[in-house]
Amino acid sequence: MPENNKLLRVENLKLYFSTTMGTVQAVDDVNLELGYNEAIVIVGESGCGKTSFARGVLRLLPRNVHTYSGRIYLDNIDVMKLGDEQFRRDVRWEQMSMVPQAAMNALNPVLKIGDQVAEPLITHESMEKEQAWEKAREMVEKVGVPGDFLDRYAFELSGGMRQRVILAMALVTTPLLIFLDEPTSALDVLTQANIFNVLKRLKKEMKVSFILITHDVATSSELADRVAVMYAGQIVEVGHASTFFEAPLHPYSEMLMKSVPKLKVKEEPTFITGQPPSLLGPPTGCRFAERCPKRFDKCDEEPPLVMAKGHKVKCWLYV
Amino acid sequence: MTVDWKEEEKSKGTSEVKSGMGAGNGTLLSVHDLHVWYELKRWGMIHAGYVKAVDGVDFDLQPGESIGIVGESGCGKTTLMRTILGLVQPIKGSIVFDGGDISKLGDHDLQFYRSEVGYVQQDPYGALPPFMDLQQILEEPMIIHGVKSKEERIARIEQVLKEIKMTPVEDFLDKFPHMLSGGQQQRAVIARAMVLEPKLLVADEPVSMLDASVRVEILRLMQDLQASHNLAVLYITHDLSTVRYFTERIFVMYAGKIVEKAQVDELLDDPQHPYTQALLTATPDPDYENALHYKKVPPGEPPSLVNPPPGCRYHTRCPHMIEGLCDVEDPPRFEPTPRHFNWCWLYDEGRKWA
Numbered sequence: 186m187p188e189n190n191k192l193l194r195v196e197n198l199k200l201y202f203s204t205t206m207g208t209v210q211a212v213d214d215v216n217l218e219l220g221y222n223e224a225i226v227i228v229g230e231s232g233c234g235k236t237s238f239a240r241g242v243l244r245l246l247p248r249n250v251h252t253y254s255g256r257i258y259l260d261n262i263d264v265m266k267l268g269d270e271q272f273r274r275d276v277r278w279e280q281m282s283m284v285p286q287a288a289m290n291a292l293n294p295v296l297k298i299g300d301q302v303a304e305p306l307i308t309h310e311s312m313e314k315e316q317a318w319e320k321a322r323e324m325v326e327k328v329g330v331p332g333d334f335l336d337r338y339a340f341e342l343s344g345g346m347r348q349r350v351i352l353a354m355a356l357v358t359t360p361l362l363i364f365l366d367e368p369t370s371a372l373d374v375l376t377q378a379n380i381f382n383v384l385k386r387l388k389k390e391m392k393v394s395f396i397l398i399t400h401d402v403a404t405s406s407e408l409a410d411r412v413a414v415m416y417a418g419q420i421v422e423v424g425h426a427s428t429f430f431e432a433p434l435h436p437y438s439e440m441l442m443k444s445v446p447k448l449k450v451k452e453e454p455t456f457i458t459g460q461p462p463s464l465l466g467p468p469t470g471c472r473f474a475e476r477c478p479k480r481f482d483k484c485d486e487e488p489p490l491v492m493a494k495g496h497k498v499k500c501w502l503y504v
Numbered sequence: 505m506t507v508d509w510k511e512e513e514k515s516k517g518t519s520e521v522k523s524g525m526g527a528g529n530g531t532l533l534s535v536h537d538l539h540v541w542y543e544l545k546r547w548g549m550i551h552a553g554y555v556k557a558v559d560g561v562d563f564d565l566q567p568g569e570s571i572g573i574v575g576e577s578g579c580g581k582t583t584l585m586r587t588i589l590g591l592v593q594p595i596k597g598s599i600v601f602d603g604g605d606i607s608k609l610g611d612h613d614l615q616f617y618r619s620e621v622g623y624v625q626q627d628p629y630g631a632l633p634p635f636m637d638l639q640q641i642l643e644e645p646m647i648i649h650g651v652k653s654k655e656e657r658i659a660r661i662e663q664v665l666k667e668i669k670m671t672p673v674e675d676f677l678d679k680f681p682h683m684l685s686g687g688q689q690q691r692a693v694i695a696r697a698m699v700l701e702p703k704l705l706v707a708d709e710p711v712s713m714l715d716a717s718v719r720v721e722i723l724r725l726m727q728d729l730q731a732s733h734n735l736a737v738l739y740i741t742h743d744l745s746t747v748r749y750f751t752e753r754i755f756v757m758y759a760g761k762i763v764e765k766a767q768v769d770e771l772l773d774d775p776q777h778p779y780t781q782a783l784l785t786a787t788p789d790p791d792y793e794n795a796l797h798y799k800k801v802p803p804g805e806p807p808s809l810v811n812p813p814p815g816c817r818y819h820t821r822c823p824h825m826i827e828g829l830c831d832v833e834d835p836p837r838f839e840p841t842p843r844h845f846n847w848c849w850l851y852d853e854g855r856k857w858a
Contacts, residue, residue, distance in 0.1 A: 375802065385795070385798060442790065444719070454749065457717040
C-alpha cells in the first residue's frame with residue numbers, strides 16, 4: 186500500500202447505476218487526490234456525475250448500484266476494504282461528512298436544532314446528551330449561530346442560519362474532510378458571502394479539508410485551492426486555482442469559464458452549444474468532442490490524462 | 505401572421521377603463537406609489553398587523569425597455585411581480601398598463617390584460633404540467649384566449665418554436681416536459697409566455713435553476729425576443745452579474761422599497777447606496793484572489809416586514825448610519841448624478857443635522 190502525505194486518494198472510482206433504460210455510467214474512472222487542509226472544487230454541469238462522485242466516496246449508495254469499484258485511500262487507509270458497518274461507524278461522519286444539496290430543507294422539522302446537531306456525537310461517540318449538547322453549542326457558535334438557537338426548530342431560522350446549522354452538524358465530530366454539495370446555490374448573495382467567510386475561517390482554524398461541488402464557477406473561487414472540472418462522468422482537468430481561473434486548458438473548461446457573466450469586467454459571456462452526451466451509452470473517444478470547436482481526428486480515441494503546464498488535462502491537444 | 509384575434513378580443517371589452525387601454529402616452533407600464541400588504545391574522549380572524557411586502561414603489565416602463573429588479577429574497581420583488589401580473593391586489597397605489605388601470609378592469613378585460621403580459625417562471629419543470637405534451641402546453645393559452653381555428657393555433661406554435669430555436673418543430677411537439685433538458689424546458693416556458701404576443705414579459709429568476717453554460721443562451725434568447733418584438737422585460741433576479749448584459753436599467757430593492765435606480769453601467773460602476781455597494785462587493789467574479797481574504801459583509805439580516813425599522817430600512821446594517829437622521833426619517837429621493845436616483849441620506853447636500 187503506497188504511503189504518502191495525501192488526505193484522500195481516489196483511484197479509478199467507478200459508480201454505475203442500473204435503470205430500466207440501461208446502465209448509467211455516472212462516475213467513470215475518476216482519479217483525484219486531496220492534500221491535508223486543502224480545498225478542491227469540482228465544477229460541472231448538472232448530470233455530469235459530481236454528486237454521484239461524492240456519494241461514491243462516502244458510500245451513500247442507492248439500491249440500484251450496478252458497479253462500484255476502485256480504490257479510496259483516506260488518511261492512507263484503504264476504506265474500500267472496510268465492511269459497510271465498520272465504514273458507517275468509523276469513517277462516515279467520523280472522518281468525512283457531507284453538507285447535502287438543498288441543505289436548507291435537510292433539517293428535520295419536528296426535532297430541535299440542538300438534538301439534530303448533537304445526534305452524530307451521541308451515535309458515533311456514545312456521548313451523554315448533556316455533553317453532546319455542550320459540544321453542539323460550541324460548534325454552532327463557531328459557524329456564527331447564537332447558542333440559544335439550539336432550542337429552536339428549523340422553521341424559526343432563516344435560510345442562511347439553517348445552512349450554518351447543517352454545516353455545524355457536519356463539523357461536530359471534527360472530521361478531516363467535508364463534502365459541500367452546492368452549499369450556497371439557494372442563498373442570497375450576502376448570505377452566500379457570509380457562509381464562505383465561515384468556511385474560510387474553519388479551514389484556517391480547524392484545518393479541515395473541503396471538497397466543494399458546484400456548478401457556480403464564480404462563487405467556487407471563494408474557497409478553491411485547486412479546481413477539478415468534471416464532464417460526462419469523467420474528470421477532464423485538474424489544476425491549481427491560481428492558474429485555472431486565468432487560463433484553463435481543456436476546451437470545455439475554457440468555454441465554461443467564458444460562459445460565466447462577470448460583474449467587474451466588461452466581457453460578453455458566450456454559451457456552449459449542444460448538450461452533454463447521455464451517460465447511458467457515452468460515446469467512445471473524447472466525450473466532449475461533439476461540442477468541441479478544436480476537434481480533430483485523434484478525438485475519436487479516448488484521450489489520456491496528461492500533465493500540461495502544471496494541470497492534469499484529459500485532451501489530445503496536450504499530448 | 506397577424507394577430508387579428510387579439511384586436512377582436514380587445515374590442516369585446518365592456519368596462520369603461522378599457523377604452524383607455526392602448527391610449528397610453530407612450531409609457532407601457534406605470535407603477536405609482538404601490539403598497540402591497542398581506543394581512544396577518546391570529547386564529548384566522550383577529551387582525552394582527554400587516555406584512556408590508558411592497559411599501560411605496562414607483563416606476564415607469566417604456567415599450568421595448570428592459571428593467572432588472574435586484575434584491576435579496578424577502579425584499580418584495582416577487583410580490584411586486586405578482587401584483588403586476590394581477591395575482592395580488594395592492595392596498596394602495598396604482599398600476600397603469602397601456603393607459604388602463606388594472607385594478608379597475610372587469611373580468612373580460614383582465615383576461616385580455618393577461619394575454620398582454622407574459623410570465624416566465626423560475627423553475628421550468630415545476631411550471632410545466634407533466635401530463636401535457638408541448639403542443640398542448642402551447643395551445644392551451646390560445647384556447648383560453650379565444651383563438652378558435654386549430655390551424656391558426658398550430659401555425660402560431662410553429663412560429664414561436666422557430667423563434668425560440670426549438671427546431672425541427674415536429675420533433676418537439678409531442679414531447680412531454682420530462683423528456684426535455686433544463687434549458688429546453690425553460691425555452692418551452694418562454695414559448696408559452698410568447699405565444700399570445702404579449703407586450704410585456706415578466707421573468708422571475710428565469711435562469712437561476714439552470715447550468716452556467718445554458719444561462720447565457722437563455723438570456724440571449726430573451727434579448728433577441730425583446731429586440732424583435734419590441735417587448736418590454738421585467739427581469740427579477742438576485743444575481744447582479746447577469747444583469748449587466750441583459751437589461752438597460754436596474755432597480756435595487758431592499759425591504760419593500762426601491763433604494764437605488766440607474767442605468768446598468770452607471771449603477772455597477774458607481775454604486776451609491778450602501779446596500780448596493782454591499783451587494784456588489786459580495787458578488788464574486790471567478791478569481792483566485794477571492795480565496796485569500798474574507799469578504800466584507802454587512803452584519804445582521806434584512807428586517808422583519810411586519811415591523812420595519814423607522815427611517816431608512818437599511819440603517820440597522822449600514823456602516824455609514826447617521827444617528828438621529830437615518831433611524832428617524834425616511835430618506836427622500838436624491839439625484840446626485842443625472843438620472844441616477846437613490847434613497848440615502850448620505851447624498852443630501854443640505855443635511856438638516858449639519
